[in-house]
Amino acid sequence: MMAMEPLLKVENLKKYFPVRGLFRTIGYVKAVDGVSFEINRGETFGLVGESGCGKTTTGRTILRLIEPTSGRIIFDGKDVTKLSGEEMKAFRRRAQIMFQDPYSSLNPRQTVFEIIMEPVRFHGIPVDDPEEFVIDLLESVGLNEMHLYRYPHEFSGGQRQRIALARLLALKPEFIVLDEPTSALDVSVQANILNMLKDLQKKYGFTYLFISHDLGVVKYMSHRMGVMYLGKLVEVGPAEKIFENPLHPYTQMLLSAIPVPDPELAQELKRKRMKIEGEPPSPINPPKGCRFHPRCPRVMDRCKKEEPPLVEVEKDHYVACWLYAKS
Numbered sequence: 126m127m128a129m130e131p132l133l134k135v136e137n138l139k140k141y142f143p144v145r146g147l148f149r150t151i152g153y154v155k156a157v158d159g160v161s162f163e164i165n166r167g168e169t170f171g172l173v174g175e176s177g178c179g180k181t182t183t184g185r186t187i188l189r190l191i192e193p194t195s196g197r198i199i200f201d202g203k204d205v206t207k208l209s210g211e212e213m214k215a216f217r218r219r220a221q222i223m224f225q226d227p228y229s230s231l232n233p234r235q236t237v238f239e240i241i242m243e244p245v246r247f248h249g250i251p252v253d254d255p256e257e258f259v260i261d262l263l264e265s266v267g268l269n270e271m272h273l274y275r276y277p278h279e280f281s282g283g284q285r286q287r288i289a290l291a292r293l294l295a296l297k298p299e300f301i302v303l304d305e306p307t308s309a310l311d312v313s314v315q316a317n318i319l320n321m322l323k324d325l326q327k328k329y330g331f332t333y334l335f336i337s338h339d340l341g342v343v344k345y346m347s348h349r350m351g352v353m354y355l356g357k358l359v360e361v362g363p364a365e366k367i368f369e370n371p372l373h374p375y376t377q378m379l380l381s382a383i384p385v386p387d388p389e390l391a392q393e394l395k396r397k398r399m400k401i402e403g404e405p406p407s408p409i410n411p412p413k414g415c416r417f418h419p420r421c422p423r424v425m426d427r428c429k430k431e432e433p434p435l436v437e438v439e440k441d442h443y444v445a446c447w448l449y450a451k452s
């Protein structure tokens with residue numbers, strides 16, 4: 126049987142932002158610098174790293190909310206960077222984003238009904254009974270018809286994220302970028318929203334790119350994951366495998382910094398426990414060789430000169446580190 130094509134393939138994606146001096150461009154912030162990964166249909170791929178590592182820019186560039194500098198973004202077999210106007214409109218319906226801040230993502234002057242119906246009308250999706258349509262959507266995210274004509278300020282943060290989600294569901298998307306969707310919420314509310322996202326994925330077969338700085342949440346949500354550092358992916362693999370056996374020194378540092386409920390894993394991580402030394406260097410002038418070398422406790426001479434490629438170290442588990450290189 127032929128393996129199913131992934132829904133999304135990102136190939137050598139780059140996004141550089143110019144740094145302007147008085148009269149000319151004096152450099153570039155290499156926010157995303159040659160990132161490649163795939164997401165299978167119905168899968169959640171987690172993207173994790175410290176703030177400023179490029180994970181949010183990666184998500185927005187994939188949706189072309191930000192234009193890529195170079196690279197290919199293949200969605201359902203087509204290169205998103207080369208779509209015509211009509212094809213782009215269809216892509217915008219099929220691929221959605223849920224933002225972190227539920228307070229700024231909803232128009233305060235619109236009622237819930239208007240908020241949900243606006244994109245439906247924009248995309249020309251036929252709806253027989255708009256009220257019934259919106260009530261169904263509200264019920265699928267745990268709200269109800271009482272909320273139909275209320276305004277965003279009348280809701281809590283968690284309820285606003287539910288409204289934002291109902292608006293996405295109205296377009297029947299296949300792919301959703303979840304950009305820190307619960308980091309602005311209380312812990313108890315976070316769990317409800319994350320469980321709802323999982324249930325909706327099961328029900329509708331959604332494919333998610335889940336972006337977060339919170340490793341615990343990424344582990345809970347993701348089938349596979351990628352760890353980003355200074356615009357590069359340094360480790361990619363099944364989430365369980367990476368949590369059980371993190372191979373890249375940066376991933377080991379990130380993991381050793383979070384509380385671990387599993388006593389065996391805690392023991393294992395204790396052995397490897399390291400401090401996260403220093404701040405990430407500037408993405409304008411990233412270090413030569415391995416970008417992590419100024420902070421890496423296992424740095425070798427080679428690391429300062431040559432950049433390690435992302436290679437498969439064990440089945441489906443990729444690492445960019447000279448400790449695992451065969452040559």
Ligand code: SF4
Nearest residue numbers: 415418421428446447
């Ligand atoms: Fe550390 Fe070298 Fe591996 Fe980079 S390549 S993570 S500096 S051991």
